[in-house]
Amino acid sequence: MTKSLLLVDLENVHKVDLSRLDESYRAIIYVGANQNPPKASRKKETAHRFTRVDFQKIEGTGKNALDFHIAFQLGRTIETAPDTLCIVLSKDKGFDPLLNHLNKNGMQCRRINSLDELVPVVIQVASVEAVPAIEVIVCKRCHKASTIEHHGGQWCTNCGCFASPPDKKLLPSLQPGFEDRSRDAEEDYAIYSVCGWCHQNTDMTGGIYDDGEWMCGGCIGRYAR
Template sequence: MADSVLLVDYENIGKVDLGAVPAGVRVPFFFGASQKSVPTGFLKAAVKLGERFVQIDIEGQGKNALDFHIAFYLGEYLARSPQSPCVILSRDKGFDPLIKHLVKRGFAVRRANSMAEALGSRALPAAAAPRGQGRPATRSDNAALLAEARHLIEGTQKIRRPRKRKGLVAVLHSHFSKKVPERELQALVDELIARGELSESNGAITYHS
């Protein structure tokens, strides 16, 4: 089973609770050239993660140097394990066009502004094993689910649309007769967000159609 990946822009995020990282999540940690030290507690938590913690030091100064490194390593992880969910932990919205492109290509990638967002309702589970002996989901399957979800939302009066992510996932789960796993519905909502059709803030959903 492939690990999920949490790529951390430490230069942008600052304080990070590594103790909150669940099993099955690999954590590439990107340090800017100007970052010379980290708290002792952070180092202890990093040691506990063992090989799952990957320290990446950026050498030299340059505009967006750290961001380019994150994009490169993200591409490496996706090339080795295309099914692995990946989250970029950064408040830098400059990653969003790349993420939107990757989501359209069928990859499970998103950006989180905080550890709580990365590991909360849209948690970073370990990459899921194949479901039973059934046929694995294809990109055409995902496109059909996306189109159906979009049709459902657009056909619902705005005042009746779920205002929370949890409620939206529950509505989709019911609509698909509970045959689509929740993790796929969570990914579906992520894709709608990446496409700009929805936005989310602290679990609250805003619709843009």
């Protein structure tokens, strides 16, 4: 089943009812610097409605500041979970050239003006087969539910840590004979960098790049133990 990520521009679309979407959807709602998340998300009796929702508060103001945050998340998703269907909820047509570019590069993206454009599709799918519930995994480090499957584990796209450990059998850097593969000096240099965790200049094949820093495959393996 295709996983769907809904990215909401709350500055552009002020009212959002996610209760009509099935369990295959996760959402990140981007809240402007001069806005507040919906009151219902902060009330104990209604907070359960937002278990599949993360709120990202934009700290600064400026033209298109929120749009750039959504664009960043789209880029991060195409690198870590390219099979995810990304949907931008905004009436801003300025997203369209970027989404078209990502689609040409193998990603599945679209922009919608209203959730009404999604609901008929959801109802049609639900009438054919029941959609199984997706377990929500919250990152223990940043307490966000922005996790995606990566190397058999759940990787947090917010802070770059694993919320649940990866399967060591799937890590490229831990495969038998990995260190013995021959590469010429130019190729070797091209994929080597300094790991932000162990601070070693090491092979980054199978590693993760997050927030300007690399995490090498060895550190991923040690974190998974």
